[in-house]
Amino acid sequence: MNTVTGFASATIGNVACGFDILGFAIREPGDEVTLTLLDDPRGELPVSITSIEGDGGALPRDARKNTSSFVVLKFLEYLRSTKGIEFNGHIELELKKNLPLSSGMGSSAASAAAALVAANRLFGDPCTKMELVHFAIEGERVACGSAHADNAAPAVLGNFVLIRSYNPLDIITIPPPADLYCTLAHPHIELRTAYARSVLPRTISLKMATEQWGNVGALITGLLTSDYGLIGRSLVDVVAEPKRAPLIPGFFEVKEAALSAGALGCSIAGSGPSIFAFSSSREIATKVGNAMEQAFSSMPDALEADIWISPICRDGARIID
Amino acid sequence: MNTVTGFASATIGNVACGFDILGFAIREPGDEVTLTLLDDPRGELPVSITSIEGDGGALPRDARKNTSSFVVLKFLEYLRSTKGIEFNGHIELELKKNLPLSSGMGSSAASAAAALVAANRLFGDPCTKMELVHFAIEGERVACGSAHADNAAPAVLGNFVLIRSYNPLDIITIPPPADLYCTLAHPHIELRTAYARSVLPRTISLKMATEQWGNVGALITGLLTSDYGLIGRSLVDVVAEPKRAPLIPGFFEVKEAALSAGALGCSIAGSGPSIFAFSSSREIATKVGNAMEQAFSSMPDALEADIWISPICRDGARIID
Incomplete structure (x- = not known):
């Protein structure tokens, strides 16, 4: 018997102007997946879910339908077809969900990534991380x-x-x-990705598109040259944010509060409802978090919000046990 | 009396995916502007054009209408209003045009930039190059x-x-x-920027826009990390090139020839009709140039084309005399 626990953290897609093409990982919070390798087969599938904590019963327990186990099934298929590794035992999967669902924090991706690094380790790391990305993307489907x-x-x-x-x-x-720090504010509401996607336009003006790709180019330049001012100026989304902001109560007040507290920029995390801000130090990012929490709570219909302060994660999904 | 000659080289706007937001300069060819400072005023304006070579008589001789003299007038206004430098003499301007008009090679911008660095030098360089950019942009208008x-x-x-x-x-x-080299092929036809702009769509699909800004982000990454393969993969324009390519006889054959000869990528220079390709050495860029010239000349209606091979210019407009 062999047990491994993988961890993968929250990720934030879009990053203002980078709609559908850019994302980043923070260091915490994240999901944990523990895999236990049994030598003998058990049941119809080579993977089964033995426990899920922290999802309030919302996620499927069927190994073919839950993202974390689905990606392990895909991984095992790939080992057989591409690496010549035949697996005749069974894997038990325990998922500890620390990320809220439908939050814009990449909850499903974190579960998939944690499961994949754990599975890869169980077999002696036969796959590169870039190979694992393919299965994680399948998990998103x-x-x-x-x-x-x-x-x-x-x-x-x-x-x-x-x-x-x-x-x-x-x-x-x-x-x-x-020195780039992320402040992430998660208000206690859910926003389905599919709905947040349905409010987007199918076509945009060439002028607007040009403005967006000017900001994408500038944001990448800012990141690669550590130009914090440029990162801030480039965190502009003229395409998705104007359509999605009305779906998030208090978005404009929270953004204004973040910027007033010293954030470089602020926008919707993924398709929302979480909101992220960048700052150039942990100290500022902490002030920004306080300001964002305060702004959510002082609305007429006050919202509770979880706040996380984190640097950008450099190592990605990893083994923690 | 004081005489200064400025030089500014050809520039290529758009750079495939970077429609309207990206451009670069090559080292040659370029325009030359010689300014001669006279102590006494002469005529109504402080600047007059004494000669233009190489334009076949196409450019205006009126100092208010010619780009190169117009930007010097703007520069003098700025010296007076912002730097407190009053000029009561006269400037004679000679323009030597080496760049073809309506070629997609930034001909007007080169004349403006050459005039501006020369004018700045005449007054002891009171302006930064970034300040000069503002006048050069006015010249484009x-x-x-x-x-x-x-x-x-x-x-x-x-x-x-x-x-x-x-x-x-x-x-x-x-x-x-x-080691980035540009091959520039200028077929002997003219294509007006205004016409090349009129064929563009006013709106594009969000999907197409997203593809374009993915390539913009990747191209900038490739440039900043010297990843030549990535530069090549990112030189994709799904927005303007498909609409403008039919305006350039032989575009697809020339692009195919460039890529077959080893170019990293190839697209329309500015709004055309010139075509540029990037290569990762002068040797390859030279082969690419031969292949592009050959492709233009072997069309049913053979086109003559000028070919230039050049690294990217790092210093911009400069004094040469």
């Missing part, structure tokens, strides 16, 4: 119906991740500036 | 009706230049990878 990579890739790889193309998959890792 | 910066800024500053925003103007210089 199970979790939310479309195979997006802007949470899945940073959940596995850490850092900022740019998805240049899906066909073929072309994923580029961008290391973060040393 | 006179030359082609809109104040675009994707030729004007690199003509003055050299390197790659990203225009994040026009209001306020936010211009970011990106140094080129050491």
Whole structure:
């Protein structure tokens, strides 16, 4: 018997102007997946879920439908077909969910990434992290119906991740500036990705598109040259944020509070409802977090919000036990 | 009496995916502007054009209408209003145009930039190059009706230049990878910027826009990390190139020839008709140039084309005499 626990942290997709092509990982919070290898087969599938904590019973227990076990099944298929590793035993999976569902924090991607590094370790790390990204993306299809990579890739790889193309998959890792801190505010409401996607326009003006890709180019430049001022000026989303902000009660007040407290920039985390801000030190990021929490709680319909302060995660999904 | 000659080289706007926000300068060819300072006023304006060579008589001789003299007038106004420098003499301007008009090679921007560095030197360099960029952009309004910066800024500053925003103007210089070479092919036809702009769509699908900004982010990453493969993969323009390519006879054959000869990527220079390709050495760039010239000349209606091979210009507009 062999037991391994993997951990993968929250990730934030889009990053203002980088709609659908950019994401990054923070260091905490994150999901934990413990895999236990049994030598003998058990049941129909080579993987079964023995426990899930922290989801309030919302996630499927069927190993084919839960993201964390689904990606392990895909991983085992790949080992057989590509690496010539035949597995005739059984894997028990325990999932400890620390990330809220439908939060814009990459909850499903974190579970998938944690499960994948654990599975990879059980077999002696036969796959590279970039190989694991492919399975994590497949997991997103199970979790939310479309195979997006802007949470899945940073959940596995850490850092900022740019998805240049899906066909073929072309994923580029961008290391973060040393003093870049993220403040993440998660108000206690849920917002379904599919609904947040339905409010987006199908076409945009060329002028607006040009403005957006000017900011994308500038944001990447800011990240790669540690130009914090440029990062701040580039965190502008003229496409998705104006449509999605009305779905998040208090968005404008919270953003204003973050900027007033010294944040470089602030926008919606993924498709929301969480809101992220960047700062150039932990001290400022902490002040920003207090200001964001205060802004959520002082609305007419006060919202409770969880606040996390974190540097950018550089190592991605990892073994913790 | 005091005489100074400025030089500014050809620039290439758009750079495939970077429509309207990206440009770069090559080292040659370029325009030359010689300014002669006379102590006494002469005529109504403080600047007059005494000669233009190389334009076939196409450019205006009126100092208010010619880009090169217009930007010097703007520069003098700025010296008076902002720097407290009153000029009561006269400046004679000689323009030697080496760049073809309506070629996609930033011809008007080169004349403006050359004039501006010369004028600045005449007065002891009171302005920074970034200040000069503002006048060069104003010159584009006179030359082609809109104040675009994707030729004007690199003509003055050299390197790659990203225009994040026009209001306020936010211009970011990106140094080129050491071994990046440009092959520029200029077929002997003219294509008016205004016409090439009229064929563009006013709206594009969000999917297409997302693909474009994924490539913009990747191209900037490739440039800043000297990842030549990534630069090549990112030189994709799904927005303007498909609409403008049919305006350039032989575009697809020339692009195919460039790529087959080893170019990293190839697209339309500015709004055309010139075509540029990037290579990772001078040797490859030279082969690419031969292949592009051959492709133009072997079309049913053979086109002559000038070919230039050049590294990226790092110093921008400069004094040569």
